Amino acid sequence: MVTHESGGHHHPPTGFIRKYIFSVDHKVIGIQYYFLALFSVFLGMTLSLLMRIHLVWPAAKLPFTPGGVMTPEQYLALVTMHGTIMVFMVLTTAPQSGFGNYILPIQIGAEDMAFPVLNMLSFWVTFVSLMVMVTAFFVTGGAPISGWTAYPTLSALGQITGPGQGAGQTLWVIGLGIFCVASLLGALNFITTTIDLRAKGMTFGRLPLTVWAWLITAVLALLAFGVLLAACILLLLDRTAGTSFFIPGGLVVTDTPITWHKGGSPLLWQHLFWFFGHPEVYIAILPGMGVASHVLSTFSRKPVFGYRAMVGAMCAIGFLGFCVWGHHMFISGMSPYSAFAFSLMTMTIGVPSAIKTFNWLGTLWGAQIRFTTAMLFALGFVSLFVTGGLSGLFLAQPSLDLYLHDTYFVVAHFHLIMGVAAIFGIFSATYFWYPKMFGRMLNESIGRLHFWITFVGVYCIFMPMHFLGLAGHPRRYADLTGVNFLAPLHAVHYFITISAMVVITMQLLFLFNFFYSMKAGKIAGDNPYEATTLEWAIPSPPPFDNFAGQVPVVYRGAYEFGVPGAHADFIPQHLVPAKAGRSH
Amino acid sequence: MHETKSDEALVSSPWSGGTRPFSVNSKKLGMWLFIVSDTLTFSALLLAYSYVRLANPDWPRPFEIYPAIAKSTTMTIILLASSLTMVLGVAAARRNDRVKTVRWLLFTAVGGILFVVLHTTEWINLIHEGYTPWSTPQGVPLFGAAFFGITGLHMLHVTIGVIYLAVMAFGYQKQNFDADDVEVTGLYWHFVDLVWMFVFPMIYLMSVNLGG
Numbered sequence: 001m002v003t004h005e006s007g008g009h010h011h012p013p014t015g016f017i018r019k020y021i022f023s024v025d026h027k028v029i030g031i032q033y034y035f036l037a038l039f040s041v042f043l044g045m046t047l048s049l050l051m052r053i054h055l056v057w058p059a060a061k062l063p064f065t066p067g068g069v070m071t072p073e074q075y076l077a078l079v080t081m082h083g084t085i086m087v088f089m090v091l092t093t094a095p096q097s098g099f100g101n102y103i104l105p106i107q108i109g110a111e112d113m114a115f116p117v118l119n120m121l122s123f124w125v126t127f128v129s130l131m132v133m134v135t136a137f138f139v140t141g142g143a144p145i146s147g148w149t150a151y152p153t154l155s156a157l158g159q160i161t162g163p164g165q166g167a168g169q170t171l172w173v174i175g176l177g178i179f180c181v182a183s184l185l186g187a188l189n190f191i192t193t194t195i196d197l198r199a200k201g202m203t204f205g206r207l208p209l210t211v212w213a214w215l216i217t218a219v220l221a222l223l224a225f226g227v228l229l230a231a232c233i234l235l236l237l238d239r240t241a242g243t244s245f246f247i248p249g250g251l252v253v254t255d256t257p258i259t260w261h262k263g264g265s266p267l268l269w270q271h272l273f274w275f276f277g278h279p280e281v282y283i284a285i286l287p288g289m290g291v292a293s294h295v296l297s298t299f300s301r302k303p304v305f306g307y308r309a310m311v312g313a314m315c316a317i318g319f320l321g322f323c324v325w326g327h328h329m330f331i332s333g334m335s336p337y338s339a340f341a342f343s344l345m346t347m348t349i350g351v352p353s354a355i356k357t358f359n360w361l362g363t364l365w366g367a368q369i370r371f372t373t374a375m376l377f378a379l380g381f382v383s384l385f386v387t388g389g390l391s392g393l394f395l396a397q398p399s400l401d402l403y404l405h406d407t408y409f410v411v412a413h414f415h416l417i418m419g420v421a422a423i424f425g426i427f428s429a430t431y432f433w434y435p436k437m438f439g440r441m442l443n444e445s446i447g448r449l450h451f452w453i454t455f456v457g458v459y460c461i462f463m464p465m466h467f468l469g470l471a472g473h474p475r476r477y478a479d480l481t482g483v484n485f486l487a488p489l490h491a492v493h494y495f496i497t498i499s500a501m502v503v504i505t506m507q508l509l510f511l512f513n514f515f516y517s518m519k520a521g522k523i524a525g526d527n528p529y530e531a532t533t534l535e536w537a538i539p540s541p542p543p544f545d546n547f548a549g550q551v552p553v554v555y556r557g558a559y560e561f562g563v564p565g566a567h568a569d570f571i572p573q574h575l576v577p578a579k580a581g582r583s584h
Numbered sequence: 585m586h587e588t589k590s591d592e593a594l595v596s597s598p599w600s601g602g603t604r605p606f607s608v609n610s611k612k613l614g615m616w617l618f619i620v621s622d623t624l625t626f627s628a629l630l631l632a633y634s635y636v637r638l639a640n641p642d643w644p645r646p647f648e649i650y651p652a653i654a655k656s657t658t659m660t661i662i663l664l665a666s667s668l669t670m671v672l673g674v675a676a677a678r679r680n681d682r683v684k685t686v687r688w689l690l691f692t693a694v695g696g697i698l699f700v701v702l703h704t705t706e707w708i709n710l711i712h713e714g715y716t717p718w719s720t721p722q723g724v725p726l727f728g729a730a731f732f733g734i735t736g737l738h739m740l741h742v743t744i745g746v747i748y749l750a751v752m753a754f755g756y757q758k759q760n761f762d763a764d765d766v767e768v769t770g771l772y773w774h775f776v777d778l779v780w781m782f783v784f785p786m787i788y789l790m791s792v793n794l795g796g
Contacts, residue, residue: 108601114610188617196610200602222617226624234632234733242718243729245632260718263640263726268632275628554601 012544022124024116025544029123030102031437036127037094040085041423042511043134045504047082051075052497056490058479073163075478076145080164081137083148084172087280088179089130091422095287096221097126097186099429100214102437104190106535107208109199109552109574111545114192118185125182133175136168144169147476149273152246152266156238160253173236180229183221190218199534201554206573208533208558209304212311213290216318220279220286223322228276231269238264245269267332274325281418282321285385286314288425289356292378292385294558295428296363298531299375301569303559305362306355313352313359320349330401339398346396353389357382372529373447377428380455381421387459388417391466406476409469412462420458427451430514435528439540440521446513450506457503464492530570533558537574615768619775622741626779629737630786633730644722645791646715652706656788659702660780663742666695667777674770677763682756685766689753692773696746703739707732731787738783741776748772 013019023029053060054070061068105113113119136143141163146155150172159166194207194215207215237243242260246269249262297304304310326334326342360382369375391413395401404410427450434442468489469475480486480493527536534552535542552574560571598605608616637643647653673688710731714721717732752769755761 115614118614184618184621188614188621191617192610192614196604196608196613198601200600202601203597204599222621223624226621227628230625230628230632233737234629237717237729237733241729241732242716242725243733244718244725245636245729245733261725263724264636265639268635271635272628272632 022120024112024120026101026105026113026116026119027437027542027546029119030098030100032123033093033101033126034098036123036130037090037098037426038511038514040089040093040130042507044082044086044090045507047078047085049500049504051078051082052500054478055480056494056497058481070478072478073145074142076147076476077137077143077164077168079476080145080147080150080172081133081143084133084176085130086419087148087284088176089126089133091284091418092183092221092280093126094426095291095422095429096190096214096217096283097122099210099291099426099433100190100217100287103433103535104211104214105193105197106538106542106546107211107533108194108197108202109534109547109554110193110197111547111551113189114196115189118189122182122186122189125178125185129175129178129182132171132178136164136171136175139167139171141166141168144172149277150235150269151273152235152238152264152269153248153251156235156246156266156269157251157253157258157261158239160256160258170236170239173232173239177229177232177236180225180232183225184229187218187221187225190214191222194218199552199554202573205308206554206557208290209293209307209310210287210290212314213286213293216314217283217286220283220318220321224276224279224283227272231272231276234272235269267329270329270332271325274328275322277328278325279318279321281414282317284418284422285425286318288381288422288428289314289385291425291429291432292360292381293356293363294533295374295378295432296360296382297559297561298432298529299370299372299378300363300367301370301561302363302367303557303561304359305365306359307557307559309355310359313355316352317349317356320345320352324349327396327401330398331405336398343396343398347393350389350393353385357386357389372431373442373444373451374428374432376448376451376455377424377431380451381424381428383455384416384421384424384458388413388415388421392417403472404469406474407469408465408473408475411475412465412469415465416458416462420462424455427454427510432529433535434514434517435521435524436535436540436542438518438521439524440517441524441528442517442521443513446509450510450513453506454503457499457506460499461496461503464496468492527572530568532560532570532572534573537572609764611764611768612771615771619771622775626734626737626782629734630782633734633786636726636730640724640726642722642724643791644720644724644727645793646713646720646722646727647788647792649792651709653788653792655702655706656784659699659706660784662695662698662702663777663780666692666699667774669695670770670773674763674767677756677766680763682759686753686757689749689756689766689769693746693749693753696742696749696773700739700742700746703735707735727791734783734787738776738779741779745773745776 013023020028050062050070053062054075059069062070101113101119105111141159144150144155144164145162146165146169150169154161154165155169157165158169194211234243234245238245238247244261244264246266247258247261247264248266251258251261293304293310324342324346326338327346330339391409395404395410395413431442431447471489473486473489480490524540526539529536534554537552538547554573555575555577556571556573558573562569563571604610669688669691673685673692676684676688715728715731717729719725720728748769752761752766756766
C-alpha cells in the first residue's frame with residue numbers, strides 16, 4: 001500500500017486559507033505555481049514588447065519610462081528582468097513545478113508528494129523570490145542592467161557601474177539565491193516521490209515519459225541549483241561584504257580607480273554560472289519533451305516509438321548537459337584545446353536529440369492523428385526543437401561562435417529552443433491537462449487559432465534574427481540609429497516588432513480562453529481523450545486524495561494504444577488484465 | 585514489452601512500485617538528496633577557493649602551529665567525537681533506549697556548541713590580527729574572503745545542526761519522532777562533519793606557516 005511518510009491520513013481542509021493559500025495538496029500547489037508562471041510570463045512579455053517598440057521607434061514616448069524616452073540603461077534593465085523572469089519564473093516553474101506537481105503524483109498512483117509541507121514551502125519560497133526580484137524595479141536606480149547572466153565585474157561593483165547596479169542588483173542576487181533554495185527543495189521532493197510512492201506494479205519501465213522527464217529534470221535541478229547557490233553567495237559577499245571573488249585588481253570605473261578590490265576573477269563566475277546555466281536549458285526543455293512524447297502518442301493512438309530509447313536519450317541529454325558549460329565561454333579567451341573538447345561534447349548532444357526527434361516522427365508515422373490543440377502544440381514543439389537545435393550546431397563551433405556570439409544569432413537560437421519550444425510544451429500541457437485540472441475543456445476553435453497565429457508568429461519573430469546575426473548585428477544594444485551598416489536592417493526589426501505585437505495579442509486570446517472555459521467550457525468527463533495513464537482513471541477535477549482511498553494497481557506500460565485483439569484502441573494502465581481481453 | 589514477466593515477479597522487485605527500494609524511507613532518501621545538493625554547493629565554494637588561490641601566487645600562509653592549528657585540530661577532534669556520540673545515539677534509538685538516545689543526542693549537540701564557540705574565538709583572534717573578508721595584513725584580501733566565507737557557511741550548518749539535534753532530542757523524548765528520524769538527523773550531522781574534513785585541510789593545513 002502507498003502510505004504517506006509525513007502527514008499520515010490527512011483530511012481535506014475546510015478553511016479558505018488552508019484550502020487555497022497555504023495548502024499542502026499537491027494539486028493546489030501545482031495550480032499556484034501555474035498562476036505564478038502565468039503572471040510572470042505576461043510581465044516578461046510586456047517587458048519584451050517595450051524593448052521591441054524601443055528598437056523600432058527609439059524616440060517613442062512610453063509609459064513606465066519616467067523621463068519620457070527610454071534610456072539605454074532602462075533598456076538594459078528590461079533585458080535583464082525579461083530574461084530573469086522568463087528563465088526562472090516561467091520556464092523553470094511552469095513545466096516542472098506547475099504541471100509536475102499536479103500530474104506526477106497522480107500518474108504514479110500516489111495520494112500526494114512525499115513531503116507535502118515541504119512542497120508548500122517550496123512554492124511560498126518561490127513566491128518570495130519573485131517578489132524580491134520584482135521589487136528591484138521600484139528601488140533607487142531601478143532594476144539591474146547586467147543581463148540574466150549577471151556577469152561580473154559589472155554585477156559585482158555596485159552603484160558605481162550604473163543605475164540599477166546598487167540596490168536593484170543586490171535584490172536580484174538575493175532573489176535568485178532564494179529561488180535556488182526553493183528549487184532544491186522541490187527537486188528532492190520530486191525525486192523522493194517518484195522513487196518511493198509509486199503504486200503497486202508501476203515499474204520504472206511503465207512510467208509515463210512525462211514522469212521520466214520530471215524525474216530527470218529534478219535530478220538536474222538538484223545538482224545545478226546547488227552550484228548556482230554557491231555562486232550567488234559569493235556574488236552577494238562581493239557586493240555587500242567587500243570581498244573580491246569576482247573582481248580583479250586595477251579596475252578603473254568612470255575615472256574612479258577601484259582600489260579596494262583585487263585578486264579575484266570574473267571568469268570564476270562564468271564557470272560557476274554556466275555549470276548551472278547549461279543544465280538549466282535542459283531543466284526548461286526536458287519536461288516539454290516528456291509532454292510532447294505523451295501527447296503525440298495519445299493523439300496518434302500509437303505507443304511511443306522506442307520508449308527505452310526515449311528514456312535513454314533523456315538521461316544522456318541530462319548527463320551531457322553537465323559537460324558542456326564551456327561552450328558559453330568560447331570568447332572568454334579559453335584555450336583552443338578546451339574549446340575543442342567542449343565543442344565535441346556539445347555536438348555529441350545532437351545524437352540523443354536526434355534519437356528523440358526521429359522517435360517522435362516514428363510515433364507519428366502511419367498514425368491516424370487526432371488534431372486537437374494539445375496535439376498541434378506538441379507538433380509545434382517538435383518543429384521548434386529541430387529549428388532551434390540546428391542553430392545550436394553552428395554555435396557549438398568555436399570558430400563560428402567567435403563571430404556569432406554577441407549577435408542576434410544567439411538571441412534567435414536560445415529563444416527558439418529554450419524559450420518558445422519550452423513554451424509550446426507548456427501550452428501543449430495546458431490544453432491537454434486543463435480538463436483534468438478544471439473539469440472543463442478549453443475552447444478548441446480559439447485554441448486552434450491561438451496555435452496557428454502563435455506558431456507562424458514566433459517563426460516570423462525569430463527566423464529573421466538569424467539573418468540579423470549573420471549580418472553582424474550586435475545583441476543587447478539599446479539604440480541602433482547612426483550605425484551605418486545596420487541601417488538597412490531596420491526594416492527587419494520593424495517586421496519582427498509587428499510580428500511580436502500580433503503574437504502577444506494572441507496570448508490575450510489564450511488568457512480569455514483560459515478563464516472563459518473555467519465557467520463555460522464543455523464538461524470534460526473522466527477521460528475525454530481515451531488516454532491510458534492513471535490521471536484519466538479518476539474524476540476531473542480529482543478529489544482531495546486523488547484516488548479516494550482506492551490506490552490503483554498498475555498492470556502494463558503507459559502507452560498501450562492499438563493493441564491487436566483488444567476491444568478498444570487503448571488499454572488503461574490500471575485495467576485488470578482479464579478484462580482487457582488481450583490475445584497473448 | 586513487459587508482459588513477458590509475470591506481474592508477481594515484477595511486484596516483488598524493489599523497483600516495481602508499491603514498496604520502497606531497499607526499504608529506504610522517504611525522509612532518509614530526502615536527506616540523502618539534500619546532502620547531494622549541499623555537497624555540490626560546498627564543492628563549488630571549495631573549487632572557487634582553489635581557483636582564486638591559484639590565481640594569487642602570493643597567497644599567505646599565516647597559521648602558526650600554536651594557537652591556530654592546535655585550536656583547529658582540537659575543533660576537528662571535537663567534531664569527530666560528536667560524530668561518534670551521534671552513532672551511539674542512533675544505535676540506542678534502534679534499541680528503543682529513549683533515555684540513552686536523548687543523552688547521546690545532547691552530547692552531540694554539546695560537541696557542536698563547543699565547536700562553534702572555539703571557532704568564534706578563532707574568528708575573533710583573526711579579526712584582531714587584521715583579517716577581515718575585505719583585507720588581510722599580507723595585502724591578499726581574498727584569503728580573508730575565502731576563509732570567512734567558507735568557514736562561515738560551515739559554521740551556519742553546524743549551528744543549524746545543533747538546533748536540529750536539540751529539537752530531535754526533545755521531540756524523541758516526547759515520542760514525536762522515531763528511530764528513523766534520529767538516523768536521518770545523524771546523516772545530516774555526519775555530513776556536516778565530513779564537510780569539515782575537507783575544509784580543515786584545504787583552509788587550515790594548506791596555509792600553515794612553516795617559517796619558510
